[in-house]
Amino acid sequence: MQHAFKIKDSEHAVGLSRSEDGYRLHLGERSLNFRLQAGEAGDLVLHCGNTVDHLRVAVDGDDVWIHIDGETHCLRFEHALQRLAELNETAGADVIKAAMPGSLVSLGVAAGDSVRKGQTLLVMESMKMETTIVAPRDGVVAEVRLEPGQTFDKDAVLLSLEPVAAE
């Protein structure tokens, strides 16, 4: 398993090694030599083949933000070990995550409540619109993480259901 970067939803496995005067990027069978140097205006200058690009780069944990050709991109680093671990994870519908940042308007259930598929769990507000989140399956509410009025970021866990017992 290789290290990789995620750009939007697509994953790109990469390897990096030294070249004579810089680095070599490995993308599957393909490799290319490049140099990355500090520029004069606080930018980074990328020499790659015959092209020279002036980049703006900022790193925030695993996120590498790059401005190139007038567009901004975010590349998320995925460690090889982490990618391997994720293969073994089973995706279940036990956790309700926020698809976008917003705030909680109202809660229809509390921890311990039994819910039916399609039943309203909570109402959230985002982009000045209300959205109703319904139960993805029958089950029991395990935990409610928020109170009405509270704000949350994208991907925050809003509510979880008790896992279904294995049969």
Added chain:
Amino acid sequence: MNWPFDTVLVANRGEIAVRILRTVQALGLKGAVVYHAADAKSPAVALADEALPITGETPVAAYLDAAQIIAAARQAGAGAIHPGYGFLSENADFARAVEAAGIAFVGPTPEQIELMGDKVRARAHVEKAGFPVAPSAIEDDDPASFVERARQVPFPILIKPAAGGGGKGMRVVRDPAQLEQEIERARSEGQRYFGDGRLYVERYIENPRHIEVQVMGDAHGQVVHVFERECSVQRRFQKIIEETPSPALDPALREKICETAAGIARSIGYRNAGTVEFIFGQGGEFYFLETNTRLQVEHPVTEQITGIDLVEVQLKVAAGEPLPFRQEDIGKRGHAIEFRIYAEDAASGFTPTTGPVLMLRPPQGEGLRLDAGIREGQTVSAAFDPMLAKLVVTGADRSEACERADAALRDLVLLGCQTNIGFLRRVLNHPAFAAGEVHTGFLDAHPELAADPDLPAATRERLLAAAAAMTRPLRDIADTVPDLHAAMGSWRN
């Protein structure tokens, strides 16, 4: 001039707080600002002569707390409060409380806010005064027959909350069968956002332009217009690109719509800055939409082509001075376009994004103005409106402004939080925008503009190369492992 106050409190945040403080300070006055802890690192707090903390159950609630803000003004010795836009800017009770505290409210009278802030009353007033309004049904006229009367308005129709603004709770209904259901939804949203579930419906004009006129009045009965702004490029009923002059108006039509706006303002003796909004049909017909009784987000484009500092005039009017110009003194030159920079992901339905501002590099060049409410080190949170900054570009004519805008959007760098900058540039370069042929449904008609463009393979490789060299685990392997192993992608050793 002799000011009756020496300190102005700005009851707002973000870019508009910075923009108001700059003029306050340029006039030799002291600028104070209130702030919630979430904004402690904001540029407005850094710029202000005095910054006074306010608290609230949520950050937004703090900026809506009239009593705390008036107490802060007293503490700062402020003789005037500028409310900016949003928050308490169109709250008549706040304006009244400010004046009762012996502080000048930089805006219209509480009565004018009440009249114009209630869309139903405003519309009735405008119609009675002899100005054009679109066919409609108003719930308050007779609540029992509202649904029936709404059905009589020619479809498609638009449902709006009586107390609304900013596109909240508005719904287009094309199928009469959906009417009752949509009315209930709009009522629920109106109730939640404005504490007022009253509604009205009006004929929905297909593919209209949004044209608005800046007006300015003083306490001595003088009212002028400061030309129009076209704000037709909207997503979810919210403006994202605004410009002046409007490409849709010839001089005669410009004169007509601007004089209509001034006439509406004059009919209520309007004081201070306001904006009269119109819906403008493809045939050149226009109807009164609403009046915003405050400074608008997009006011800078007007300033750029007239050379008038609208905040300065607002402060003079609040100080009791007459307007510093008559209608015939107001000229304009060139073309200005504003782009609203939002923290949002255009490709997934313009959903808000959050993140740290790791790097902010304003573009350099002629005719550029960046009104920004953020700086490096700050974090964009979900607590506030996702507008981060406004890029205002001015040129001798529209095509020069567009050319400069293209370079400016290309060079504007904001890293750490996804923004709509790339999307704005795609809109700018669309042939319909270049031709000045846009309407409020333009973005819905061109969903491809919101989609992420394909990433060319060559660009992707260069991105991966730079990212790899900036990532510690990859660099460590490269610097310690012979080339062959790295090529195999082996981390096992």
